[in-house]
Amino acid sequence: MRLVVAGSPAAAVPTLRRLAASDHEIVAVLTRPATPQGRKRVLTPTPVAQVAAELGVPVFEASRVDETVTAQIAALEPDLGVIVAYGALLRRPALDTPRLGWVNLHFSALPAYRGAAPVQRAVMAGDTETAATVFQLVEALDAGPVYASEPFTIDPDATSGDVLAAMAETGAEVVARVVDDLAAGTAVATEQTGDVTLAPKPTIDDAHVRFDEPALSVHARIRGVTPEPGAFAHLGETRVKLLRSAVRPGGTASSAPHLAPGALGLVDGQLLVGTADVPLVLTEVQPAGKKAMDAAAWARGLGPLDGKVLA
Template identity: 80%
Template sequence: MRLVVAGSPAAAVPTLRRLAASEHEIAAVLTRPATPQGRKRVLTPTPVAQVAEELGLPVIEAARVDDEVTARIAELDVDLGVIVAYGALLRRAALDAPRHGWVNLHFSDLPQYRGAAPVQRAVMAGDTRTAATVFQLVEALDAGPVYASDPFDIDPEATSGEVLAAMAEAGADTVARVVDGIAAGTAVATEQSGEPTLAPKLTIEDGRIDFSAPAAVVHARLRGVTPEPGAYAHLGETRVKLLRSSRVPGGAGDPAPSLAPGALAVQGGGLLVGTADDPLVLTEVQPAGKKPMDAAAWARGLGELDGKVLA
């Protein structure tokens, strides 16, 4: 089949590469425009645009799929559209432009976690399993019938960024299988069933860590908001990014001290922080204006920790 592939971030790259290596033809790649990046604000194409150029594929850059972009897609005479995290909604005319419409790779077990942040919300909730789901795109949010849903186990120590990267690789095979099935006329889509839940985009406030919650909840939130929007807390007036944590292994070495929520202590070369129950180990932090560093080394630089509290 002739395909148009739409996507923008790194999570869409494995699917693009997988389809480019298949027997199908990619007529064009649709992605969002280049944006200023870094301290020098260098205009930088999306990861998908960079890989499309590497592969020699035509690129359409557009912040939204308006009438002009829809007309360009229609002129391509494509059989199917494939979309992975493009970052904009498609209206009815655009959905109807390919002969078989569009399929979307979504990183949840639909109808759970419909929306922009399914992996982050699943990790924040402490879920241990999710799925890479390919469904027929419709005008309603992530509501179309499902062609395939492959289960995916969530590593209990992985950040949402790490989970998403792994799911993007696994999901590329799911997409390819569905595209092959549509080409062969054997693919069957089934309407979603069950009560939908939503996964709205995270805000900066979602990254603020509340140490008055139990350790499992704190650890899940820290993992879920990493790398974006990023976990943080304040030590006095200083904002500290919290890059990685781990649960204290039960029964290993000296028993963990009892710490008030947010209170700090160094034990066995690691930095502990109190929660509503057991302490967590903070393993990597980034103080304001500094580079990421070992959390225990940062704590040693603070001097006496009594009375110092992350909040």
């Protein structure tokens, strides 16, 4: 089939590469416009645009799919559109332009976590299972019938960035199977059933870690907002990014040292921080204006930890 692939971030790259290696033809890639990146604000194409250029595939850059973009896509006479984290909604007549419409790879077990941040919200909630789901795109948010869904186990210490990178590879294979089935005329879509939950992008307020929650909840929050928008707390006037954490082995209320919520302590070479129940291990931090570093090494540089509290 003749395919148009829409996507922007690195999570969409595995699907683009997988389809480029298939028997189908990618006639164009649709992606968001280049944006300023880094300290020097260098105008940089999206990861998808960069890979499309490498593959020699024509690229349309657009922040929204208007009449002009729709006409450009229609001129290519595509059989199917494939979308993975493009970053903008498609409306009719764009939805109806490919002969078979559009399929979307979504990183949740729909109808759970419809929206922009399904992986982040699942990790923040402490979920241990999710899924890579391919469904028919409709105008309603992530509401179309499902062609395939592949279960995925969330590692208890994985950040949302870790999970998304792994799911992008899994999802690429699911997309490839669905595209092949659509080409063969054997694909079957099933309407979504169950409770609908939403997954809006985490805010800065979501990223501010509260230590008056249980350790597992604090750990899930840190993991869920990493790498974006980035977990943080304050030590006095200093903002500290919390990059990695771990639940202390054997950390029961009776065996773990007592630390008030947010209080710091060095035990057996590990930096612990108090929570509502048992202490949590901080393994990697980034103080303001400095590089990421081992959390225990950072704590040793603070001097005596008595009275030092993350808040």
